[in-house]
Amino acid sequence: MGTTEKSSKILDPKILTRFGNLSLIAKTIVEGFISGLHRSIHKGSSIEFAEHRQYVVGDDPKYLDWKVYGRTDRLYIREFREETNLKAYILLDTSNSMNYSGQKDAITKFIYAKCLAGCLSYLMMKQNDSTGLVAFDSGIKNFIKPSSTRSHFHFLIENIENLEPGKDTNIGETLHKIAGIIKRRSLIILISDLFDDKEAVMSGLAHFRYKHHEIIVFHIIDRAEIEFPFEGFKDFIDMETDERIPVDSQAIRKEYRNIFTQFLYFYQKACSERSIDYVRAITQTPFDYFLYNFLQLRSRLF
Amino acid sequence: MGFLQPLFLWGIAGVSIPVLIHLFSRRKSPPYYFSTLRFIKLTRKKTIRRQKLEEILILLLRAILIAFLFIAAAQPVSKRALFREKESWVILVLDDSASMSSLSGYAWKNLQRASEQILASLNKQTHVAVIFTGGKIIPFSIIHQDIAKKIRESQPGFHGNTLQNAIEQAFSMLDKKSGYLKIFVITDMQKSGWKNFSSATFKKINPDITIIDAGGEEKPVNLTLKDFYPLSGKAMYVGEIINWNDREITAEIKITGDDFEVTKSVTVSGKKTGEFEVKPDKDSQSFKVEILYSDDLKPDNYFYYQKERGAEKKVLLAGSDDTSVFYIKSSVQSTGTITVDIRKTNEFQDIFLGKYRTILMVNPQKIEQNIREKIIEYIVDGGTLIYFAGDRITSEDFNRDWTIEGKNEFLMPAKIAEKSEFLRPGKVAWVAAAHPLFAEFGEKTIDYLKTTRFNACFPIREITGDILMKLDNGYPLLLEKKIGKGRIFLFTFNVHRQWTNFQNKPFFPVMMSMLVEYLSGYTNSISVGDSVIVKGTENADSVSVINPMGEKIIIKNTEKKAVSYIPDIPGIWTAIFSDKEGEQRQCISANIPWQEGDFSKISYGEIRTIFKKNRISFVSSGQMEKLILTEVSSGKLMMVFLNFALGLLLSELILSNVLVFLKQRIARDVKH
Numbered sequence: 001m002g003t004t005e006k007s008s009k010i011l012d013p014k015i016l017t018r019f020g021n022l023s024l025i026a027k028t029i030v031e032g033f034i035s036g037l038h039r040s041i042h043k044g045s046s047i048e049f050a051e052h053r054q055y056v057v058g059d060d061p062k063y064l065d066w067k068v069y070g071r072t073d074r075l076y077i078r079e080f081r082e083e084t085n086l087k088a089y090i091l092l093d094t095s096n097s098m099n100y101s102g103q104k105d106a107i108t109k110f111i112y113a114k115c116l117a118g119c120l121s122y123l124m125m126k127q128n129d130s131t132g133l134v135a136f137d138s139g140i141k142n143f144i145k146p147s148s149t150r151s152h153f154h155f156l157i158e159n160i161e162n163l164e165p166g167k168d169t170n171i172g173e174t175l176h177k178i179a180g181i182i183k184r185r186s187l188i189i190l191i192s193d194l195f196d197d198k199e200a201v202m203s204g205l206a207h208f209r210y211k212h213h214e215i216i217v218f219h220i221i222d223r224a225e226i227e228f229p230f231e232g233f234k235d236f237i238d239m240e241t242d243e244r245i246p247v248d249s250q251a252i253r254k255e256y257r258n259i260f261t262q263f264l265y266f267y268q269k270a271c272s273e274r275s276i277d278y279v280r281a282i283t284q285t286p287f288d289y290f291l292y293n294f295l296q297l298r299s300r301l302f
Numbered sequence: 303m304g305f306l307q308p309l310f311l312w313g314i315a316g317v318s319i320p321v322l323i324h325l326f327s328r329r330k331s332p333p334y335y336f337s338t339l340r341f342i343k344l345t346r347k348k349t350i351r352r353q354k355l356e357e358i359l360i361l362l363l364r365a366i367l368i369a370f371l372f373i374a375a376a377q378p379v380s381k382r383a384l385f386r387e388k389e390s391w392v393i394l395v396l397d398d399s400a401s402m403s404s405l406s407g408y409a410w411k412n413l414q415r416a417s418e419q420i421l422a423s424l425n426k427q428t429h430v431a432v433i434f435t436g437g438k439i440i441p442f443s444i445i446h447q448d449i450a451k452k453i454r455e456s457q458p459g460f461h462g463n464t465l466q467n468a469i470e471q472a473f474s475m476l477d478k479k480s481g482y483l484k485i486f487v488i489t490d491m492q493k494s495g496w497k498n499f500s501s502a503t504f505k506k507i508n509p510d511i512t513i514i515d516a517g518g519e520e521k522p523v524n525l526t527l528k529d530f531y532p533l534s535g536k537a538m539y540v541g542e543i544i545n546w547n548d549r550e551i552t553a554e555i556k557i558t559g560d561d562f563e564v565t566k567s568v569t570v571s572g573k574k575t576g577e578f579e580v581k582p583d584k585d586s587q588s589f590k591v592e593i594l595y596s597d598d599l600k601p602d603n604y605f606y607y608q609k610e611r612g613a614e615k616k617v618l619l620a621g622s623d624d625t626s627v628f629y630i631k632s633s634v635q636s637t638g639t640i641t642v643d644i645r646k647t648n649e650f651q652d653i654f655l656g657k658y659r660t661i662l663m664v665n666p667q668k669i670e671q672n673i674r675e676k677i678i679e680y681i682v683d684g685g686t687l688i689y690f691a692g693d694r695i696t697s698e699d700f701n702r703d704w705t706i707e708g709k710n711e712f713l714m715p716a717k718i719a720e721k722s723e724f725l726r727p728g729k730v731a732w733v734a735a736a737h738p739l740f741a742e743f744g745e746k747t748i749d750y751l752k753t754t755r756f757n758a759c760f761p762i763r764e765i766t767g768d769i770l771m772k773l774d775n776g777y778p779l780l781l782e783k784k785i786g787k788g789r790i791f792l793f794t795f796n797v798h799r800q801w802t803n804f805q806n807k808p809f810f811p812v813m814m815s816m817l818v819e820y821l822s823g824y825t826n827s828i829s830v831g832d833s834v835i836v837k838g839t840e841n842a843d844s845v846s847v848i849n850p851m852g853e854k855i856i857i858k859n860t861e862k863k864a865v866s867y868i869p870d871i872p873g874i875w876t877a878i879f880s881d882k883e884g885e886q887r888q889c890i891s892a893n894i895p896w897q898e899g900d901f902s903k904i905s906y907g908e909i910r911t912i913f914k915k916n917r918i919s920f921v922s923s924g925q926m927e928k929l930i931l932t933e934v935s936s937g938k939l940m941m942v943f944l945n946f947a948l949g950l951l952l953s954e955l956i957l958s959n960v961l962v963f964l965k966q967r968i969a970r971d972v973k974h
Contacts, residue, residue, distance in 0.1 A: 100337035195338045235333040245339055255345040
């Protein structure tokens with residue numbers, strides 16, 4: 001995976017979230033992650049050297065290549081291809097189902113998602129990518145246009161930090177709306193548990209693809225949601241709708257697991273069919289795994 | 303269908319227990335906030351529904367199980383059950399003892415109603431017989447109306463409870479009958495009626511038995527006169543009164559003699575017997591004692607006492623040894639109430655022995671065959687014999703003569719050996735102090751015999767009776783034996799100075815009179831329903847019996863023997879007959895047995911232990927009103943419901959176990 005065990009310990013979400021300050025968390029995670037990488041990514045990616053050309057009057061002398069001048073006595077301007085101008089939108093699902101954690105002392109999916117969003121924005125800020133944020137539940141709650149400045153990053157982090165879980169989800173429709181708003185080709189990072197109508201979600205994602213956006217889906221899942229480790233009779237209450245169903249957990253466990261696995265598999269398959277990057281994020285997984293995944297994708301894209 | 307114990311039906315409310323448990327456990331399942339029910343709902347469709355179905359199935363099973371258990375406990379009854387058998391034989395044993403007339407005949411009315419309901423519910427082909435405990439029997443018949451009419455017209459008697467005989471009779475009547483056999487016993491459940499009850503002598507058949515309690519829950523306030531008798535030698539009478547209630551009761555008692563009337567007040571504490579004394583100014587032949595305390599059990603409130611009249615206590619004394627006879631005669635006559643006839647044994651041929659209470663034989667000679675047979679017959683029929691063995695008889699003769707021919711039985715308590723003369727005079731060392739004969743003196747008897755010496759006696763062998771008195775050298779002096787209805791006392795010595803000085807001691811006449819009293823004395827107050835034997839009727843062609851109402855019944859005496867009659871109402875009964883000595887009257891007072899006053903009931907459990915082999919069921923007095931469809935084979939129906947309940951229990955167990963197993967399997971699969 002490219003991360004050391006040490007860093008994975010540092011980046012354990014459970015420990016990190018105790019810091020409370022999201023920017024600090026994001027910084028810790030990202031710096032820790034980066035220092036663990038063998039190849040430095042500081043150079044290369046944001047500004048890339050393209051070619052040399054002869055200095056003409058009016059050129060900014062700060063771009064003169066003094067080394068070439070020293071060797072050849074000719075004035076050359078270093079010409080850079082400005083990297084991307086990459087605009088990224090983090091689409092953060094704030095529906096109430098995200099506010100779930102399978103164990104009492106574990107972090108909720110929502111906090112996990114917030115951390116992830118923070119890390120990603122920090123990472124992108126470091127790379128001079130412009131980052132925007134769309135928080136949504138049944139509709140759009142926050143829309144922050146992307147920018148790459150440091151002050152913007154802080155604004156972003158503050159916004160993410162202040163997010164509270166909202167009502168029920170309507171991912172499909174919301175994605176369509178967002179897709180209608182974002183005009184320029186961008187990187188869309190969807191952080192959600194995707195607990196909505198599968199087809200609607202996929203159709204929303206397809207809308208982005210249609211507009212030539214690149215999409216990466218971080219599918220946030222709690223382990224309990226996969227394994228259904230409950231015992232005995234329980235009154236299950238839907239966190240979004242307050243609907244109540246009495247269930248003999250053991251009796252339905254097997255079937256539940258089947259259904260849930262199918263649900264996961266569906267997204268995996270449907271995403272790959274539409275060239276959408278799909279990363280399953282179980283809340284116990286350290287963040288650097290996702291960052292790595294993200295960076296790989298990022299470097300592949302631009 | 304009806305129920306014998308309908309109170310148990312309330313238990314069906316217990317069905318609510320599993321329902322409540324079901325609801326309670328449902329509510330108890332803890333709430334759990336889950337991110338989405340989207341996926342649970344998909345599984346729920348199948349699993350939860352099946353789960354609920356299983357739950358409801360088990361719930362139903364449990365509910366029905368409880369319901370069936372209580373239905374079984376309520377003893378369901380069905381009229382039709384009786385008619386399954388082609389032939390049914392039903393006997394109603396009706397308790398018409400005196401106690402049934404208590405509480406203004408409430409118990410008796412209950413009995414009549416119950417029997418009418420039983421008769422009405424029977425199949426027309428059912429053979430029905432009725433046995434009253436008083437002895438009246440209505441034989442098997444299928445004309446039920448006639449039987450119902452007879453029961454309607456019947457009245458309770460004054461006799462005691464003789465359920466034992468009546469039920470035994472019912473068993474015999476059902477013996478060798480094929481088909482469904484049933485005995486209904488309708489009684490007030492009086493405990494005394496079941497005392498010493500034993501089904502050991504009953505025919506070995508297994509009829510269904512239903513005991514119907516007609517007695518009601520209410521206990522009458524009750525006092526009973528137990529006895530009334532004169533104290534000998536004093537012009538005083540003593541009465542005993544029983545208070546059956548828990549509290550102390552003061553009763554006014556009226557004693558009516560031939561021409562006087564006395565009233566006494568007696569206080570008896572609860573559950574105790576009290577005594578009262580009466581010293582009337584004039585003596586009287588008969589007495590009527592009455593409790594003026596008003597309660598519902600009227601017939602039990604009075605008691606009759608009749609002094610003996612006519613039938614004197616006569617003793618026949620036979621013997622040839624003049625001195626011995628003299629001693630005995632004077633001893634017996636000293637009581638003043640006993641007449642002694644002295645005859646030679648060879649004169650016995652012409653005497654009707656039946657009129658004597660006791661025959662005394664003192665050192666008799668060898669007795670002729672025919673006279674011996676007469677004596678044996680007399681004893682077996684209820685006579686008594688006191689025999690002093692003396693020098694005129696040899697042991698061989700004695701041992702041979704008193705063997706009852708054909709039966710290989712010896713009449714006397716023991717055979718004797720050759721007379722044994724002691725070197726040193728023997729003293730009386732042991733007396734059966736508990737024997738009624740010595741009861742008056744008890745252990746002190748020995749003291750009275752301290753100076754008595756014995757020089758000789760007959761040793762005994764092959765003893766068949768009981769030893770009552772023994773010498774210090776081990777030789778027995780007095781033996782007793784019961785044979786037939788009679789008794790024999792054998793003294794192994796003669797009252798002669800060669801043998802002993804006993805006859806010169808003051809205790810001898812006392813003992814002799816006690817012995818004669820003991821043998822000849824029978825109570826002159828009997829219970830209604832007991833048989834009375836009129837003795838001395840050998841020469842009478844007939845005996846007239848006059849009952850307390852003054853009605854005369856003539857009993858023909860064709861066999862020229864003692865006749866008997868059974869008093870059926872309380873009061874003074876008189877038997878009149880003529881023999882050689884002219885017209886003779888024998889009076890006796892018949893009373894209601896005092897046990898009838900005791901209204902404590904026997905428990906069902908105790909009755910069950912009596913009829914271990916029979917299916918037995920009970921109808922309590924509380925259910926008498928509801929006894930429209932008379933129970934027939936509640937046992938069978940009860941078993942049906944019990945079996946159902948058992949089946950349900952098993953299926954519940956199996957079902958729940960299967961469910962647990964399935965769940966475990968699912969859990970195991972999930973782990974894998």
